[in-house]
Every structure is written in structure tokens, then in C-alpha cells.
Amino acid sequence: MTQVSMTVNGKPVSGDVPDNTLLVDFLRETLELTGTHVGCDTSQCGACVVHVNGRAVKACTMFALEAEGAEVATIEGEAAPDGTLSxxxxxxxxxxxxxxxxxxxxxxxxxxxxxxxxxxxxxxxxxxxxxxxxxxxxxxxxxxxxxxxxxxxxxxxxxxx
Amino acid sequence: MYEVIITRPRSLAEAIEALGDDNATPLAGGQTLIPTMKQRLAAPEVLVSLAGIEELSGVTIGDGEITIGAATTHADVAREVAGACPALAALAGGIGDPAVRNRGTIGGSLANNDPAADYPAAVLACDATIITNDREIRSDEFFDGMFGTALFEGEIITGVRFPIPERAAYAKFDQPASRFALTGVFVAAGGGVVRVAVTGAGEDGVFRWDAAEQALAKDFSPSAIEGLSPDPSGMIGDLHGTPEYRAHLVGVMTKRAVEAALG
Missing domain, CATH: 1.10.150.120 ([2Fe-2S]-binding domain)
Incomplete structure (x- = not known):
């Protein structure tokens, strides 16, 4: 297990995860942010696209440890806190x-x-x-x-x- | 994903030391390696992530040449060389899809030498030099058959130096599902020399098409290669296309690249 820390939708988060944890699994399983989807798990479909340091990436094709210290944005950060859609x-x-x-x-x-x-x-x-x-x-x-x-x-x- | 250990060196020296482990493999952008690991086509026990090594990233545009750090993403190459070498920028901007281009790197692509990857065509046509932690390798010496390169175990690419061609263009016939090149041709002309490099077609990976180079050196125009096409033996045959189809595409894509280079 390795500790990983990053900012997700403006909030600092961290967790102890096995090194083989994909970013998408860290978001969905550890942080329970299940808005990011896994469609194919083979980098083809783009259902898992999130932003890492402002760049769109496929979260199924990146390890959580590679996002150490990064600013991550997911679909959960899109609507305003009162539910108003972007x-x-x-x-x-x-x-x-x-x-x-x-x-x-x-x-x-x-x-x-x-x-x-x-x-x-x-x-x-x-x-x-x-x-x-x-x-x-x-x-x-x-x-x-x-x-x-x-x-x-x-x-x-x-x-x- | 099976269990793996990931190390995150902060300098090139630390990375080289970590790669001294026989079970270690460098992890660049991971856009090929991670899917390959999921399928167990590769199963390294230790990954040495190169992403945190600042000295490996960035583009330097000098007098007549461009030097690109190995960990520079395709998206950054597309953006940063657009003025100095539009053909190379267009090639980088046509790899995979936008999300893949934001992670995938030039060094990773070249070290993998996929027979349908785009960068090998640019490197071979421009006669670029591959810079490693240990030495410099000319393009003609670097590629060594499908997925093969001149790199030793534990040696990593640190950068690539491209002479800026006077005229150049890349014409790619996409395989629409994978967005790899079913056949791609990079044509580069400068100092009276023309180099034509073909990816996606050859069974041994990227290759130079000598007959077209000679014809174009005499007359740099699409008509110079009218009727020319390489021998289909040695071309890839798979469900996407026969060797004859690919040989035909090489001729067509070369012509399109020459037209674009003149445009």
C-alpha cells in the first residue's frame, strides 16, 4: 500500500492504495465518486474522462499514484453545490x-x-x-x-x- | 490489474538506478503499456514512472533543429512545434484521441516502436537523432523490426533531436477503430535529399521507400511517383487489409504527402 494525495474537485483527498490502483478505481472505490464511469477499460470509450491538471485524460489508463499532487476534476464538480447544472x-x-x-x-x-x-x-x-x-x-x-x-x-x- | 510496484524517481539518475532491477520497466505516458498490462501481454513487476522527472519534458526550438524531451506529451508537441515544423505538429495532433495525446509521450512511442505508430515515420524521414541516457542514435540505426529498437535493457530515451526539414508532410490513412496508421507516410525534403518513411505497412515496422526517395530527389512532385508502388511481399496482411492493399496505400499516401508538402 502506498499513500496518495491529490485535490479532487477542489478538496484535498488522500488514501492508502495498492500501487496497481487505477485513477478511476481510486475515484470510484476509495472516494466513492461513481459519476466517472468505466465503459471499456481498454482506453477506447472515454466514459472515464476526467481532468488532471486541466487536461482531459482517460482515468482507466493512468495509475492513481501518477496523480500524486495533481488537481483532478470529475463530473461531480460540474454542478453548483445547490444542484444548478453547469x-x-x-x-x-x-x-x-x-x-x-x-x-x-x-x-x-x-x-x-x-x-x-x-x-x-x-x-x-x-x-x-x-x-x-x-x-x-x-x-x-x-x-x-x-x-x-x-x-x-x-x-x-x-x-x- | 495484477499486483505491481510503482517507483517514482525525481531525477534521471534515480530512474536509471531503479531500472537496474531486471524486473523493472519504464512507465512513460502508459497509453500503450497500461492496456497491455491489463491484457497480460506485458507483466512487469516493477514500473519506474518517468513522469515526475522534469529534465525529460519540454521542447527547445533552435537554429534549424527542434529538441523534444522524451516525456513531452503528443498534445504539447502538437502545440509547441506548430510554427517550427507544422508537419510534425500535425502528426502529433493526429495520434489517438485528445485524452490519449494528453498522456502519451514521444519517448514512450519511440521506445515501443509499434509497427503502426506515427512518430517512427517522422523520426526516420527527418533523420532525427534519438538521445538516450548514454549515447546518441541516428534514426537509421534505431528501429530494429516490429517493436524492436537499438535500446539496451535499462537504457532510456531522454530526448529526440529533429533537423527541421525545408518541406515536409505526413499523410495517414487511419484505421478508424484504433486510430493507428493503417498506412502512414512521412515525406521530408531538405538540402537536396528526400526521405520517405512508411509506417503501418511493413512487417518489420517503419521503413524507407528508396525508389520513391530517388524519384522525388530528381523531381519533387506527385507525378514523379506516378505508377510506383513498393513490393507487397514484406507488407502486413491482416483483417484490415491485404499486403497488396497496403502497398497500394503506400503509393497513394506518398503522393498525398508530397502534395501537402508543396502546398
Whole structure:
């Protein structure tokens, strides 16, 4: 067991974990932050995307010990303490950007990383950025629309599909 | 994940010492190694994490050359060499997906030498030099067959030095599920020399396509390689494509890279 300490959603946390603990397991099992999902566990699906020091990463493909001292942000940190959704979360709700919801935490965290880098992305840029996030309901159209709306762009002319 | 011990050296010297253990393997960005360990295709007992070693990270743009620290992520390479070498930036920005690019490193990719990885094509075409803790290795001496390199046990890459080509481009035909190169071609021209490096196609990993290099040295235009394609024997054949298909793609991707380099 090795002690690991980091900041998660602004709060300092630490735990004694076996070295082989993946970051996603530290978040889900040790901290009981189960909003970050494990879809594939093979780095393909992106359901486990969180931010480490402001960068989107796949939490299933990083050891918890590699996040020692890091600032980690997960989906649980997105809504305000009173439950008010973030702009991206609200746009996903308004534009039906989720069906079963399993991929949503990763989609929202990837969208947040994209908009931090590129505040007004085109549809093509959004689709390219989401290459590592898979929605098995195949709800991409409304996910892309939600992200465009969250960036303040007019989506009224994009047909619902 | 099976049990493993992770050590986190703070300096290169500490890392080299930790790698003296026969059961130890360096852990760079982990974007290949961690999935490989989950599948038990690799099962190191000790991982030596290189991420905390500051001297291994960063990009230095000098007079006619770019030096990239081994632990620099693909995302950082894409951002930092965009002005000095757009072809290399585009290659780095097309590896995997954004989250993978935020963890995966140039040194890790080169040490692994996956036959479909992107960086080996850039290193071989630009005739970059691999810098290790012990020596410098020219690109033509570094790659040694599929997943093979000239690195010794316990030797690690500390950086890569790229001469900046006068003209260069990388054309990649993605395997859409993995986003590795089904076939990728990096073309680099400078000082009257043209080098064409192909990844994703050869059974022995990255290789130089001599016939195209000679044709392009005489006439650097897409028409110079019209009708040329490498011998399919020695090309990878798998469920994604036959050797003949890959040989054809090499010609097409080379032409596209030359067009892009001229554009």
C-alpha cells in the first residue's frame, strides 16, 4: 500500500492504495465518486474522462499514484453545490444530448476540455475532439448540438434527428 | 490489474538506478503499456514512472533543429512545434484521441516502436537523432523490426533531436477503430535529399521507400511517383487489409504527402 494525495474537485483527498490502483478505481472505490464511469477499460470509450491538471485524460489508463499532487476534476464538480447544472450539463439536458446516459460524464468532461481550448468550435472540430468518446446509443448528433449550444452558438437551424 | 510496484524517481539518475532491477520497466505516458498490462501481454513487476522527472519534458526550438524531451506529451508537441515544423505538429495532433495525446509521450512511442505508430515515420524521414541516457542514435540505426529498437535493457530515451526539414508532410490513412496508421507516410525534403518513411505497412515496422526517395530527389512532385508502388511481399496482411492493399496505400499516401508538402 502506498499513500496518495491529490485535490479532487477542489478538496484535498488522500488514501492508502495498492500501487496497481487505477485513477478511476481510486475515484470510484476509495472516494466513492461513481459519476466517472468505466465503459471499456481498454482506453477506447472515454466514459472515464476526467481532468488532471486541466487536461482531459482517460482515468482507466493512468495509475492513481501518477496523480500524486495533481488537481483532478470529475463530473461531480460540474454542478453548483445547490444542484444548478453547469452550462454544458444544461445544454445536454436542453438538447437531449443523452439517451442512456452512460457515456455522458465523459462527454461532458471532454466537451469542457474542448471549450477551454476552443471556445467556439465548428461541428467538425467537435466531432474530431470526441473521437475518443463513444456513445453506444449513437446519440452523437444531439451531443454535438448540445456542445455547440453550450458554446453560445445558434443551433436553431440544426434539425433534431 | 495484477499486483505491481510503482517507483517514482525525481531525477534521471534515480530512474536509471531503479531500472537496474531486471524486473523493472519504464512507465512513460502508459497509453500503450497500461492496456497491455491489463491484457497480460506485458507483466512487469516493477514500473519506474518517468513522469515526475522534469529534465525529460519540454521542447527547445533552435537554429534549424527542434529538441523534444522524451516525456513531452503528443498534445504539447502538437502545440509547441506548430510554427517550427507544422508537419510534425500535425502528426502529433493526429495520434489517438485528445485524452490519449494528453498522456502519451514521444519517448514512450519511440521506445515501443509499434509497427503502426506515427512518430517512427517522422523520426526516420527527418533523420532525427534519438538521445538516450548514454549515447546518441541516428534514426537509421534505431528501429530494429516490429517493436524492436537499438535500446539496451535499462537504457532510456531522454530526448529526440529533429533537423527541421525545408518541406515536409505526413499523410495517414487511419484505421478508424484504433486510430493507428493503417498506412502512414512521412515525406521530408531538405538540402537536396528526400526521405520517405512508411509506417503501418511493413512487417518489420517503419521503413524507407528508396525508389520513391530517388524519384522525388530528381523531381519533387506527385507525378514523379506516378505508377510506383513498393513490393507487397514484406507488407502486413491482416483483417484490415491485404499486403497488396497496403502497398497500394503506400503509393497513394506518398503522393498525398508530397502534395501537402508543396502546398
Amino acid at each position: 452550462a454544458i450539463q444544461q445544454a445536454f439536458q436542453d438538447h437531449h444530448g443523452l439517451q442512456c446516459g452512460f457515456c455522458t460524464p465523459g462527454m461532458v468532461m471532454s466537451a469542457k476540455a474542448l471549450l477551454a481550448e476552443n471556445p467556439k468550435p465548428t461541428e467538425a472540430e467537435i466531432r474530431e475532439y470526441l473521437e475518443g468518446n463513444i456513445c453506444r446509443c449513437t446519440g452523437y448528433h444531439n451531443i454535438v448540438k448540445a456542445i455547440m449550444a453550450a458554446s453560445g452558438q445558434d443551433v436553431s437551424k440544426i434539425a433534431a434527428e
